[in-house]
Amino acid sequence: MSVTIFALATAPGRAGVAVVRVSGPAAGDALRALTGRPLPRPRMATLVRLADPVGGETLDDALVLWFPAPRSFTGEDVAELHLHGGRAVVAGVIEALGSVPGLRPAEPGEFTRRAFENGKFDLTAAEAVADLVHAETAAQRRQALRQMAGALGTVYEGWRSRLLRALAHLEADIDFPDEDLPGGVPDAVRPVIEALAAEVAAHLDDRGRGERLRDGIHVAIVGAPNAGKSSLLNALAGREAAIVSARAGTTRDVIEVHLDVGGFPVVLADTAGLREATDEIEEEGIRRALDRADRADVKLAVFDGTSWPALDEATLRLIDRDSIAVVNKVDVSGPVSGILAGQPLVAVSARTGAGLRSLEERLATFADERLAGSGTPALTRARHRSALEECHGALLRSLSAVLPELAAEDVRMAARALGRITGRVDVEDVLDVIFRDFCIGK
Numbered sequence: 001m002s003v004t005i006f007a008l009a010t011a012p013g014r015a016g017v018a019v020v021r022v023s024g025p026a027a028g029d030a031l032r033a034l035t036g037r038p039l040p041r042p043r044m045a046t047l048v049r050l051a052d053p054v055g056g057e058t059l060d061d062a063l064v065l066w067f068p069a070p071r072s073f074t075g076e077d078v079a080e081l082h083l084h085g086g087r088a089v090v091a092g093v094i095e096a097l098g099s100v101p102g103l104r105p106a107e108p109g110e111f112t113r114r115a116f117e118n119g120k121f122d123l124t125a126a127e128a129v130a131d132l133v134h135a136e137t138a139a140q141r142r143q144a145l146r147q148m149a150g151a152l153g154t155v156y157e158g159w160r161s162r163l164l165r166a167l168a169h170l171e172a173d174i175d176f177p178d179e180d181l182p183g184g185v186p187d188a189v190r191p192v193i194e195a196l197a198a199e200v201a202a203h204l205d206d207r208g209r210g211e212r213l214r215d216g217i218h219v220a221i222v223g224a225p226n227a228g229k230s231s232l233l234n235a236l237a238g239r240e241a242a243i244v245s246a247r248a249g250t251t252r253d254v255i256e257v258h259l260d261v262g263g264f265p266v267v268l269a270d271t272a273g274l275r276e277a278t279d280e281i282e283e284e285g286i287r288r289a290l291d292r293a294d295r296a297d298v299k300l301a302v303f304d305g306t307s308w309p310a311l312d313e314a315t316l317r318l319i320d321r322d323s324i325a326v327v328n329k330v331d332v333s334g335p336v337s338g339i340l341a342g343q344p345l346v347a348v349s350a351r352t353g354a355g356l357r358s359l360e361e362r363l364a365t366f367a368d369e370r371l372a373g374s375g376t377p378a379l380t381r382a383r384h385r386s387a388l389e390e391c392h393g394a395l396l397r398s399l400s401a402v403l404p405e406l407a408a409e410d411v412r413m414a415a416r417a418l419g420r421i422t423g424r425v426d427v428e429d430v431l432d433v434i435f436r437d438f439c440i441g442k
């Protein structure tokens, strides 16, 4: 029988309300010990006085909820204590719970892990709980909620059950071979495996859409010294994150800010101005700038409008189809317009804020094209990607296997790779890694 765990489920620190969660066979004992009363009616908020079971001192007047197993978040008996969110109240209740026999503080992610182990949801949904807790933008929230509702798990489990049917077919063929037909995969099964391999490949080939939506789309600001890159970063971030000065070569290190642009998470990076370096520090800064530009999903190529229509050569060379060309300082230069890399220039002033809205809209459109996609659930984690790559490889091998026994073994491997994603098969080794991502109380 499992031990009973407890933890503060809300963020630590002073707050209006703090929720303490208790889960396990002794949760009812704990609730009775602190309230001095019989258990309240299940799932009904009840106002009670909580007192220290040892000294009898009053700790709080709290709302308590009682969820008997199995109808609870973890599938075990669960008690929730909604406290006044002061540090002393929370500390007193936590200490009182620690004195109840059979209780111990929870590890990070332990509540969600128990829910998974009790079959409340599959691993992809458990991972989505962590994503939802960390979601900072609307698009991230939507993706996590979809995944939590089982959108990804359903796709992977669907593939797995089709594979298991194909496997049954293959195994029947091994037991009762048709002497006239040579070769590995029989004709009846081949199209099934081919179709699955194609679906898995299409799912893998999404340019990291789901992973990017979790982690943010990477945007690098590049341009000549004094074009106003750092000023632009500050204007978009709404704070003085980077140093601005009239001296060319101010920025050396890459400076990152995290933004919400139209509901999409964006990691915006300011970089050193591109020119012949004057010392080795600047040289390293420029190397980092080019490296970041190379790895970015989108480049903001910033030009100094005061030299319009002359445009910096080094910056022009970096422009490709993943770039947005920006002309800055239009407060000085006056209006500018033109087409670069097939797209209209965005004219802005980091100083007055003119044009920043259109720039944000253009960025959001880029993010939308790359991240939002077709509504099919996206691949969200490297863990899923590597298992799917393994599955795909095994499917391709099975198609070219010369013996049905070998084809069956490959299909079995492909199915096992899918089962590892949802947590159906041998996952003990990954559980610790996955739940370590969670905070305590989740």
Ligand SMILES: Nc1nc2c(ncn2[C@@H]2O[C@H](COP(=O)(O)OP(=O)(O)OP(=O)(O)O)[C@@H](O)[C@H]2O)c(=O)[nH]1
Pocket (backbone or CB within 6 Å): 223, 224, 225, 226, 227, 228, 229, 230, 231, 232, 243, 244, 245, 246, 247, 248, 249, 250, 251, 252, 271, 272, 273, 274, 328, 329, 330, 331, 332, 348, 349, 350, 351, 352
């Ligand atoms: N008038 C005007 N001046 C600007 C604007 N944006 C930046 N500046 C000025 O241009 C100068 C350079 O700005 P920075 O933001 O430091 O330029 P940078 O591209 O980051 O320069 P490096 O880091 O040296 O590559 C500063 O004096 C800014 O005040 C703008 O929109 N209008």
Ligand SMILES: [K+]
Pocket (backbone or CB within 6 Å): 225, 226, 244, 245, 246, 247, 248, 249, 250, 251
């Ligand atoms: K500067």
Ligand SMILES: [Mg+2]
Pocket (backbone or CB within 6 Å): 229, 230, 231, 242, 243, 244, 250, 251, 270, 271, 272, 273
């Ligand atoms: Mg700068």
